[in-house]
Amino acid sequence: MSDHRLQDAIDTLKSSGVRITPQRHAVLEFLLNAMTHPTADEIYKALESKFPNMSVATVYNNLRVFKDIGLVRELTYGDSSSRFDCNTSDHYHAICNNCGKIVDFHYPSLNEVESLAEQVTGFDVSHHRMEVYGTCSKCQSEKAH
Amino acid sequence: MSDHRLQDAIDTLKSSGVRITPQRHAVLEFLLNAMTHPTADEIYKALESKFPNMSVATVYNNLRVFKDIGLVRELTYGDSSSRFDCNTSDHYHAICNNCGKIVDFHYPSLNEVESLAEQVTGFDVSHHRMEVYGTCSKCQSEKAH
DNA sequence: ACACTAATTGTAAGCATTCTAATGTAATAA
DNA sequence: TTATTACATTAGAATGCTTACAATTAGTGT
Incomplete structure (x- = not known):
């Protein structure tokens, strides 16, 4: 594989x-x-x-x-x-504020954001980056105790 | 002000x-x-x-x-x-790959992304971050020469 | 196998950030 | 007002990640 x-x-x-x-x-x-x-x-x-x-x-x-x-x-x-x-396919990351764990997730590419940014800022946009931050499921259950 | x-x-x-x-x-x-x-x-x-x-x-x-x-x-x-x-209001950044300039821009908050990420990853998401990268207008015109 | 050139190694150096211990200073209560 | 206490600042050392360097080693095409 x-x-x-x-x-x-x-x-x-x-x-x-x-x-x-x-x-x-x-x-x-x-x-x-x-x-x-x-x-x-x-x-x-x-x-x-x-x-x-x-x-x-x-x-x-x-x-x-x-x-x-x-x-x-x-x-x-x-x-x-x-x-x-090394995963160069389009995906984003969820990062745990507590333990630092990083989980990949997929989402339709945010092309609208890029084109709006181009209009507003005058940039020639090549790519974007996005992450969500929060608490992973493991840290959530550990905090429950 | x-x-x-x-x-x-x-x-x-x-x-x-x-x-x-x-x-x-x-x-x-x-x-x-x-x-x-x-x-x-x-x-x-x-x-x-x-x-x-x-x-x-x-x-x-x-x-x-x-x-x-x-x-x-x-x-x-x-x-x-x-x-x-120190601008804590919701906004995003456009960053020039060439000169490093950072320009703020506004966009409706990506709440959908957060909720989808929660479903897919099991995270309790607190916030997100996003940037677009490209060439600022100044660097574009300088490159034209 | 040879020669050319890139890659590896070990260490030193650079840089951003944090730590530490001593000193200074603001806020509070007597 | 003065003493007390806890928090801030300072200067410099220390840490940790990353890169630079010079010498050696080792791929690759002929």
């Missing part, structure tokens, strides 16, 4: 002239299989058993490469470190 | 048991009059002629106080430092 997405991503990289190194492959594979939206450090820690000599810089370098090519999105919330999301 | 908002803000602070110090007053006043969404450092630099001995920590401390009380919102974008917005 994700083999397909992985192969597609590798093809995209190759056609951009990017070399496929073992570390790069591992970071990409980890991101594609991740159910969460990991930080650079989480990726680094997850791969250090397989690549004991890998540098944090390598993780950051590769994330930047993936981002520039459009394979991953960088998510910046209030907390200190960025998170990375 | 902004005297009114300033006085309201001060009243809110007082009723929360927060003391009005000269530095605090200055940070608040600067934010209320700012047409932009300044960073902590921009506030610090803007006030250093009036308060040569003021510490950066004071700016951060006061911004946190204002934020906790709900007088300002912290905006975290991709760039390194947070920006602060």
Whole structure:
């Protein structure tokens, strides 16, 4: 299932002239299989058993490469470190104020907002971002006690 | 005009048991009059002629106080430092990919999104955030040349 | 296999933000 | 008014994330 997405991503990289190194492959594979939206450090820690000599810089370098090519999105919330999301299909995020959990959800794209913003601000709008914040179901039930 | 908002803000602070110090007053006043969404450092630099001995920590401390009380919102974008917005009325932001300019715009609140997200994710949603990204009119005309 | 060039590594450096301990100051009650 | 108390400010150190750098290593096309 994700083999397909992985192969597609590798093809995209190759056609951009990017070399496929073992570390790069591992970071990409980890991101594609991740159910969460990991930080650079989480990726680094997850791969250090397989690549004991890998540098944090390598993780950051590769994330930047993936981002520039459009394979991953960088998510910046209030907390200190960025998170990375390789799901490039249109979706939004719900973020728990209590535990930080991030859940994806789908919603028809807000094209109207973009076009209204263009009229009002004079911008040439390329994309938008939206998140909802609240309490996840787990934290809700824990608070009930 | 902004005297009114300033006085309201001060009243809110007082009723929360927060003391009005000269530095605090200055940070608040600067934010209320700012047409932009300044960073902590921009506030610090803007006030250093009036308060040569003021510490950066004071700016951060006061911004946190204002934020906790709900007088300002912290905006975290991709760039390194947070920006602060004292316009608590419902509005959204358009951000220029080229020069970083931030322009406010109004749009009917996206309540539907919040309620759909609640159904799909099981979250108890408190609020949402949205931005559109693109090229501002100034950068558009500069690129034309 | 060779050569070319990009990628990785380890560490240092940069930057925004927070922490700490000492000092200062506003508000309150005696 | 004065003493007390709790909160604010200050300066600088410390933290944590991210990037820069120079040297080494290793893909890739021929």
